[in-house]
Amino acid sequence: QSALTQPASVSGSPGQSITISCTGTRSDVGRYNLVSWYQHHPGKAPKLMIYEGIKRPSGVSNRFSGSKSGNTASLTISGLQAEDEADYYCCSFAGNMLYVFGTGTKVTVL
Amino acid sequence: QVQLVQSGAEVKKPGASVKVSCKASGYTFSRHGISWVRQAPGQGLEWMGWISAYNGDTKSAQKFQGRLTMTTDTSTTTAYMELRSLRSDDTAVYYCTIMAVTGVGSFDPWGQGTLVSVSS
Numbered sequence: 001q002s003a004l005t006q007p008a009s010v011s012g013s014p015g016q017s018i019t020i021s022c023t024g025t026r027s028d029v030g031r032y033n034l035v036s037w038y039q040h041h042p043g044k045a046p047k048l049m050i051y052e053g054i055k056r057p058s059g060v061s062n063r064f065s066g067s068k069s070g071n072t073a074s075l076t077i078s079g080l081q082a083e084d085e086a087d088y089y090c091c092s093f094a095g096n097m098l099y100v101f102g103t104g105t106k107v108t109v110l
Numbered sequence: 111q112v113q114l115v116q117s118g119a120e121v122k123k124p125g126a127s128v129k130v131s132c133k134a135s136g137y138t139f140s141r142h143g144i145s146w147v148r149q150a151p152g153q154g155l156e157w158m159g160w161i162s163a164y165n166g167d168t169k170s171a172q173k174f175q176g177r178l179t180m181t182t183d184t185s186t187t188t189a190y191m192e193l194r195s196l197r198s199d200d201t202a203v204y205y206c207t208i209m210a211v212t213g214v215g216s217f218d219p220w221g222q223g224t225l226v227s228v229s230s
Contacts, residue, residue, distance in 0.1 A: 001171060001172065003154065003156075032215075034214060034215035035215075036213075036215055036216050036217065038155070038217070040155070045205065045219070045220035045221065045222055045223060046147075046155065046205070046207075046217075046220050047218075047220075048212060048216055048217065048218035048219075051212055051213035051214075051215065051216035051218075052213045052214055052215065052216070055213055057212050057213075057216075057218065087154075089154060089155050091155075091157070091215075091217070092215075093215045096169070097160065097169040098157075098169060098171065099145070099157045099160075099215070100157060101147070101154060101155045101156060101157055102154070103154050104154035104155065
């Protein structure tokens with residue numbers, strides 16, 4: 001199973017919007033609406049930001065939103081803030097009780 | 111609240127085994143599976159496998175098959191991950207995380223992580 005493909009880095013100024021892509025195949029991202037996104041600050045535990053492709057857990061800012069088109073899922077962060085600077089990972093169900101993470105994206109707030 | 115607390119850091123020699131524990135609390139243990147995820151230095155998150163806390167069924171990523179054993183102890187609501195024949199590239203922070211509490215296919219929350227260092 002190959003990791004899902006994410007851009008290595010994305011940056012934006014405070015207040016701007018950025019989008020992180022997550023490209024898989026028709027066997028994982030394309031087949032299931034089960035992509036989740038995680039925010040990971042170094043030295044801390046990852047935090048769930050989006051699940052089932054588009055849903056936000058309670059307590060997560062509505063500045064975070066998810067979407068999907070074909071084999072590519074996306075995470076959009078609107079109104080970028082300094083505290084959003086972190087690594088972000090997508091994860092997809094891949095069938096047969098298997099999961100696969102993305103390669104990770106470092107978000108920098110300029 | 112739902113919480114996972116993992117065992118402390120380990121230092122192992124190549125060829126040895128390591129067993130990491132993950133104590134769960136704040137929910138009905140048997141209702142949700144536990145996944146194990148690792149992050150090697152400078153690398154991304156890697157899903158290793160999962161175990162059903164209901165019946166002990168397991169599924170591992172292909173690269174860990176034959177080296178990875180996951181178990182649970184329902185009496186103490188603790189999950190365990192044992193990795194054998196350790197190599198230097200197994201040096202990583204290992205996390206346990208609960209499956210499908212928030213939604214289908216989600217991992218939430220996560221344990222604090224356990225650093226496993228493999229060095230001769």
